[in-house]
Amino acid sequence: MKTSKYLTSISLAFCGIVFANMSASAQTAWVAPASANNLKNPGTCDAATVKDAKAIYTSTCAPCHGAKGRGDGPAAAALNPKPADHSSKAIQQESDGSLFWKLSEGRGAMQAYKGQLTDKQRWGLICYIRTLKK
Ligand code: HEC
Numbered sequence: 001m002k003t004s005k006y007l008t009s010i011s012l013a014f015c016g017i018v019f020a021n022m023s024a025s026a027q028t029a030w031v032a033p034a035s036a037n038n039l040k041n042p043g044t045c046d047a048a049t050v051k052d053a054k055a056i057y058t059s060t061c062a063p064c065h066g067a068k069g070r071g072d073g074p075a076a077a078a079l080n081p082k083p084a085d086h087s088s089k090a091i092q093q094e095s096d097g098s099l100f101w102k103l104s105e106g107r108g109a110m111q112a113y114k115g116q117l118t119d120k121q122r123w124g125l126i127c128y129i130r131t132l133k134k
Pocket of ligand 1: 028030056057060061062063064065075079081082083084091094099100102103107108109110111113125
């Protein structure tokens with residue numbers, strides 16, 4: 001029957017739109033759980049901590065996030081979503097705990113660093129990210 005064929009194509013198109021939207025939102029909103037949001041850096045952001053973190057950042061993070069954290073490292077062009085711009089207002093407004101959780105757990109091309117860097121090194125990187133503020 002003509003009508004049912006028409007309805008089928010409409011509902012298929014609708015499903016396509018819903019799925020496209022679902023995957024788009026999975027790409028954009030990356031929200032740390034409230035428990036992580038409230039975590040406080042147990043260390044201090046002193047000069048030695050920032051210096052060590054800068055060395056890790058330059059060798060490990062800059063290929064994607066860029067030398068100044070702008071999200072424009074040499075590997076960034078091939079990535080979607082793009083590496084975060086750590087100097088941006090959006091990132092600088094996030095809590096230390098949220099950034100620490102994302103750095104630890106990873107998502108997609110952004111790998112989970114909790115197995116590779118110690119807690120102290122990861123908190124140090126959060127100190128360093130704060131120095132990248134525009
Ligand atoms: C292979 C490329 C790559 C490397 C290397 C990398 N990142 Fe990322 N990073 C990404 C991408 C891509 C995203 C965005 C992920 C998303 O939104 O799904 C991201 C997101 C983040 C975020 C979350 C930003 C936010 O709040 O949305 C933080 C924090 C972060 N990276 C820190 C680091 C640090 C620190 C290092 C080095 C230890 C590092 N990244 C290394 C690609 C990378």
